[in-house]
Amino acid sequence: MSTEARQPPAQIALKIRRILGGKAGWNGIAVQFVFAAILGWIGYEIVSNARANLENQHIAAGFGFLRNNAGFDVNQTLISYTGSDTFLRVFVVGLLNTVVVSVVGIVFATLIGFIVALCRLSPNWLLSRIGELYVEVIRNLPLLFQILFWYLAVLAALPNPRQSISLFGLAFVSNRGLVVPRPVGESGFEAFLAVLGFGIVAALALRYHARRALFQRGHMIRIWPYVLGLLIGLPLVTMLVFGLPVTFELPQLKGFNFAGGSRIIPEFVALTLALSTYTAAFIAEIVRAGILSVHSGQMEAGASLGLSRGTTLRLIVVPQAMRVIVPPLTNQYLNLTKNSSLAVAIGYPDLVSVFAGTSLSQTGQAIEIIAMTMGVYLLISLLTSAAMSIYGWRISRSLGA
Amino acid sequence: MKRVTLALTLALAAGLTTQAADAQTLKTVKDRGMLSCGVSQGLPGFSSPDDKGNWTGIDVDICRAIAATIFNDPTKVKFVPTSAKDRFTALQSGEIDVLSRNTTWTISRDTSLGANFTGVTYYDGQGFLVKKSLKVNSALELNSASVCVQTGTTTEQNLADYFKANNMKYEVIAFGTNDETVKAYEAGRCDVFTTDQSGLYANRLKLANPGDHMVLPEIISKEPLGPMVRHGDDQWFDIVKWTLFAMVTAEELGVTSKNVDEKAKIENPELKRVLGNDGNFGEQLGLTKDWVIRIVKAVGNYGEVFDRNVGAGSPLGIARGLNNLWNKGGLQYAPPIR
Numbered sequence: 163m164s165t166e167a168r169q170p171p172a173q174i175a176l177k178i179r180r181i182l183g184g185k186a187g188w189n190g191i192a193v194q195f196v197f198a199a200i201l202g203w204i205g206y207e208i209v210s211n212a213r214a215n216l217e218n219q220h221i222a223a224g225f226g227f228l229r230n231n232a233g234f235d236v237n238q239t240l241i242s243y244t245g246s247d248t249f250l251r252v253f254v255v256g257l258l259n260t261v262v263v264s265v266v267g268i269v270f271a272t273l274i275g276f277i278v279a280l281c282r283l284s285p286n287w288l289l290s291r292i293g294e295l296y297v298e299v300i301r302n303l304p305l306l307f308q309i310l311f312w313y314l315a316v317l318a319a320l321p322n323p324r325q326s327i328s329l330f331g332l333a334f335v336s337n338r339g340l341v342v343p344r345p346v347g348e349s350g351f352e353a354f355l356a357v358l359g360f361g362i363v364a365a366l367a368l369r370y371h372a373r374r375a376l377f378q379r380g381h382m383i384r385i386w387p388y389v390l391g392l393l394i395g396l397p398l399v400t401m402l403v404f405g406l407p408v409t410f411e412l413p414q415l416k417g418f419n420f421a422g423g424s425r426i427i428p429e430f431v432a433l434t435l436a437l438s439t440y441t442a443a444f445i446a447e448i449v450r451a452g453i454l455s456v457h458s459g460q461m462e463a464g465a466s467l468g469l470s471r472g473t474t475l476r477l478i479v480v481p482q483a484m485r486v487i488v489p490p491l492t493n494q495y496l497n498l499t500k501n502s503s504l505a506v507a508i509g510y511p512d513l514v515s516v517f518a519g520t521s522l523s524q525t526g527q528a529i530e531i532i533a534m535t536m537g538v539y540l541l542i543s544l545l546t547s548a549a550m551s552i553y554g555w556r557i558s559r560s561l562g563a
Numbered sequence: 564m565k566r567v568t569l570a571l572t573l574a575l576a577a578g579l580t581t582q583a584a585d586a587q588t589l590k591t592v593k594d595r596g597m598l599s600c601g602v603s604q605g606l607p608g609f610s611s612p613d614d615k616g617n618w619t620g621i622d623v624d625i626c627r628a629i630a631a632t633i634f635n636d637p638t639k640v641k642f643v644p645t646s647a648k649d650r651f652t653a654l655q656s657g658e659i660d661v662l663s664r665n666t667t668w669t670i671s672r673d674t675s676l677g678a679n680f681t682g683v684t685y686y687d688g689q690g691f692l693v694k695k696s697l698k699v700n701s702a703l704e705l706n707s708a709s710v711c712v713q714t715g716t717t718t719e720q721n722l723a724d725y726f727k728a729n730n731m732k733y734e735v736i737a738f739g740t741n742d743e744t745v746k747a748y749e750a751g752r753c754d755v756f757t758t759d760q761s762g763l764y765a766n767r768l769k770l771a772n773p774g775d776h777m778v779l780p781e782i783i784s785k786e787p788l789g790p791m792v793r794h795g796d797d798q799w800f801d802i803v804k805w806t807l808f809a810m811v812t813a814e815e816l817g818v819t820s821k822n823v824d825e826k827a828k829i830e831n832p833e834l835k836r837v838l839g840n841d842g843n844f845g846e847q848l849g850l851t852k853d854w855v856i857r858i859v860k861a862v863g864n865y866g867e868v869f870d871r872n873v874g875a876g877s878p879l880g881i882a883r884g885l886n887n888l889w890n891k892g893g894l895q896y897a898p899p900i901r
């Protein structure tokens with residue numbers, strides 16, 4: 163006769179007690195509830211008291227202002243916006259401008275940072291000195307100063323629109339920014355997009371298949387001719403069938419500025435340049451520290467397998483270094499996002515400039531607007547750090563640590 | 564950063580104080596021994612510091628006049644430079660007692676900020692500054708231009724209204740401070756710089772070659788500039804309001820900083836009332852009988868202040884125009900002191 167081991171009885175109450183009260187037990191839980199209640203009461207008192215006082219002083223309060231007309235214009239909008247839209251729309255416009263400059267900045271900062279770090283670690287004397295010079299100069303100058311430098315120095319060097327530098331008559335560079343032809347979708351556009359999407363998915367699937375074959379069975383499969391066919395050949399065929407997917411609207415000089423075409427404003431360029439080069443200096447040091455933290459035997463092992471220096475770095479050293487790199491790298495991404503609020507100094511219409519700046523002084527509702535703005539930065543930062551945590555967790559898992 | 568601090572101060576002040584409005588501004592100022600006055604970060608003629616840190620300008624003289632009438636000493640003022648964006652929060656949070664900073668009187672500012680305008684120190688209007696090389700003679704020729712403007716001003720909204728009303732396209736680039744705006748205009752980022760016309764003349768002096776730039780004739784808005792005080796302290800409101808009226812009245816009566824002592828001896832019923840030899844108007848304000856004499860001795864009458872800072876006696880050389888006395892074709896008018 164066999165008896166199954168009896169499950170211990172579920173001790174839900176005990177579990178709750180341990181989680182909430184720690185060693186203090188039920189008393190601890192009670193104290194915590196009382197403490198939380200007091201905190202909540204104080205918070206409620208502060209908010210209601212503030213509301214009453216603001217009302218007594220005839221300072222408008224509440225979020226009703228978000229539905230009012232803004233009545234001012236913004237020079238870079240990712241969604242359609244005119245002066246007769248609401249403050250809520252201004253908020254979204256500013257938010258998107260902040261997000262776009264942060265994302266572009268992060269991408270460039272990471273690229274430059276990795277390149278500079280690899281330069282510093284390079285056995286080539288000149289390259290490593292250049293990398294060192296870059297880091298020491300850039301990270302020791304205040305960021306605001308660098309933003310102003312890029313903005314005023316670059317602007318001063320560029321001609322006015324009437325004398326703008328023409329790039330083959332298609333794009334124009336002037337102190338109003340870079341004007342490029344604007345793509346306009348034609349009838350074949352949807353089909354082209356669909357085919358391109360299919361090509362990318364199919365190419366990825368092929369790559370996955372080839373990697374499995376290599377790692378599991380040791381077969382090398384040559385896939386690049388198929389990938390080329392999928393990504394370039396197929397769309398070309400579609401174009402022949404459906405006609406050109408897009409035509410381009412060329413910019414033309416009219417009056418003071420260019421009409422037609424898309425424009426990248428110089429404020430955006432200056433801010434992105436300053437943010438990414440500045441943050442890259444810090445990222446370079448983080449990457450260098452991460453790579454140096456990998457035992458030098460790993461490099462030697464790669465060399466003794468006959469791998470080139472680049473391949474060893476890519477396949478062996480960097481993946482191990484990433485574990486050390488990711489947490490401080492997250493800090494730098496967050497810093498870059500927050501530093502983008504310096505945009506107001508050069509007139510880039512980010513969230514702080516158009517919402518916590520212009521909207522605030524048009525409505526005078528400082529508490530609500532500053533609270534919303536702080537909330538947004540908190541949210542962006544938390545999202546960034548969550549994404550990086552997931553990435554870090556995946557690296558740790560794949561390294562079996 | 565300062566804006567965040569100010570907003571937090573305001574939130575804390577609003578959240579933690581139990582008394583609704585601080586009705587004790589005069590007492591607070593007297594106890595402190597110093598008037599705290601919000602001014603601009605540097606606009607020649609209105610409020611700007613010289614190389615030794617001494618502030619001058621019309622708005623500055625209003626502060627000095629208030630300090631003079633309270634302490635009989637025009638130097639007892641702490642000047643707090645505020646940006647266009649921070650100014651109202653600084654007033655609301657109690658960091659400053661009076662905001663004297665080329666601020667346009669509008670209904671929304673008068674009703675929703677918990678503050679009141681006390682009068683008009685300067686009647687202004689918005690204009691445009693362009694490079695002469697653009698060969699533009701009217702604001703109506705500015706279609707598709709790029710315009711530099713300081714953020715957080717009525718200017719920004721007037722600009723949108725004007726271009727919309729005239730069916731013209733434009734690009735706006737908004738900067739945090741006046742100096743950044745002027746610098747970008749000078750660097751060629753925009754074709755046009757717009758602000759109140761007095762400000763255009765003042766800022767033109769800062770450019771490398773003022774002669775290369777011209778102010779267009781159009782005035783596109785009404786910009787009555789004046790001081791502001793917090794809601795809920797009527798005595799303080801009266802003091803600031805009547806300080807300006809006293810300066811205008813002094814000009815009307817021909818009382819200047821030089822002849823005020825002689826005028827005080829003249830047996831003229833109106834002069835006796837104004838200069839404190841008859842009645843106790845100063846005391847009713849919470850001040851002293853010689854309140855007007857103190858003001859005029861310290862900064863002079865309105866005309867003197869205007870000439871010294873923005874008028875004929877200054878580098879700006881702006882004509883009196885709308886800012887002349889009511890009986891000389893202008894708008895400056897003070898209710899009677901009686």
